[in-house]
Amino acid sequence: MQTIKGFALLLSLLLILILTVFACWMLSLAAGHHLATRSLFESENARLACASALKYLIDRHNFESTGFFFDPQQWNGMEIRSFDWNGYRITGNLDSAWRPDAENLFMIKASKGRYAAEQEAVLRQIRTEDFALFSDTPQDLTTSTVFDGMVFVRSFVTLLYPVRFRHAVYTLVSPESLASYRKTTPAIPDFPRLDDVLRSAGWPPPDGLSITGQNPYFWSVDHYFLDLDQLNITFSNDQWNFLYQGVQVGQSLNSVMAFDDRLQIKQSYQEIPFLPKSQPLISLYITSYGDIELDTSLQSMETQAGRIDLCLIAGNSIRLNPAGPTAKRIQACLLARGDPAILADTGTIPLSDPEKIAWLSELNGTSFLLEPSAKKALSGAISQNEKIIWFRGSVLIRGALQTESDLTQLHFQSCTQTHLLIPSFPFIKSVEGRQKWR
């Protein structure tokens, strides 16, 4: 009987063993199946966590007083101090020390267990040249306008006609119904005032060419007069040499011409070449303690030294004189510290046919191509000799922008060239189209 009991026990254990092995197999299969499905979600979640952590860091930098990317407490050398974000461990590093005026490569990684996602982003400090219009006071826009560049207007901007914003808009727009946005409106950082930006940079730089005491090369009756067609600058022996009407008028360490009184500028109209004719790109800063008056359209100067992009800085107003053509295109960064800041008047001389062709050709090389109705309106205005002002460099103003009532087209485009003597804002952005998953 004992033998049979032992035998029954053995059989029972064998049966339990079979069931246990089977259960283990099934559990292991279920775990594998679960992992296969879970990897779908976790892989997506890691990416979402990585992307949202990057946005969080940028927002934290822009909206917290310490500024995450400039705060040494947040960094171990080139690496950020890791932190937890929505259940993921966030790590990141820069490829080199932060450069305020250039692009910075930043790698960010979100990981949880065996799941991870890593993104490469190009970060850059926001600069004044990123703005098509930067204004320290509220503005009224009295024409239909296209903004090809970021817009910041302290307080609000009032529209009377439909306005197209192609990039980020940092202001309140009223009425909203007249605004058309291509990008979502971000939160508004506390941008410093232009005067503070220039003051922090010690503007004007002491190492420019000072033109004072009614300098005879430039003085005309009661103001300075600068014909850009007669100006040439070269660089040798670490100095900028300024030649005007074939005569060397001075040398300086910085490519700055600082006039101590009202300045009138003119330049012959040239079509802006779609491909730059010369390299390198040079910034020429022309400043006046008083007003700057523009008689004509302006464009970058092609010289043997390279392409010279203009940056005009007026202590008071920048005036577009009524003496010139009906349509003016200003390819220069304008910075005016007075109020009104810009008095935009147009002339009475219609564009010649070659000039009209050149205007239309220029139009075809801009993002107006992607705004067919605005392009048609501007083309029609050119053909009909209507009054047009097209700012093809950033407009940075402290006071009001005043335009004449007969102006039919007013458009703004941001600079394509960085003017390094104007410092970057302390805020950063991720350069569009440059993010990469690794």
Place this chain on the structure above:
Amino acid sequence: MKGVTLLEFFLTVSFFLTILFFGYHAFDLQKDLLVRTISRTRPEEESNYRAILLKHLIEDSSRKLQIDSMLEGATIFFEDLAFGNQARTDAFSVVHVQGSPVHFLNSGSDYTVPSGSRIVPGNNYLLAGSDSNGNYGWGYYKALQVSNTASTLALKLQPLQSDPRLEKGTLIEVEIHGFLFKNSTLYRISSGGATQPFLEPLDEFRYSWDGTVLTVTWRRGAISMEFKCKP
């Protein structure tokens, strides 16, 4: 044999052998069941993995066009392998933007770009800009030849679709990735034209494109996969 008859002994041994036989059979059945279950689970794992690969390849591809405003109007998803010329239900292609944007000018038979631009013969490029009528257009081209001139590069480009004859605009290097369902296999077609199996075997593959969202569906036996992504 005390206390046990021969009959009892034979009965016990027979019972033991029966238990052993069915025990072995039970293991055999479990093994069979395991193999069958694995054969269903492994493809699911593979299917999920391939779904992630495909989704991540396609998702947000168009974001890189934001690098230059001129490029943003171009199309990067096509419902065929011929840039939208012959829409079909078994194939699609998506373009990946690489490199940096470069301005170009049409100079008759050639295109001109600034010297120092990185243009590689044999690679594909997206050109977007203005046509001779001043309208916006875009097109895909293959670089055939690059030659230096005084201060620029001259390019010979072969259009990969109907040539929109662009006068000036922006070009950027691209990779074109195609997917084709044929003979129960989903093939991936590389930028250079090489075809390799991406997922097999499949009983069914289909996709739908509403202009913004791509929905991909495939099925193999009881395993089915459907996911959406925005190129």
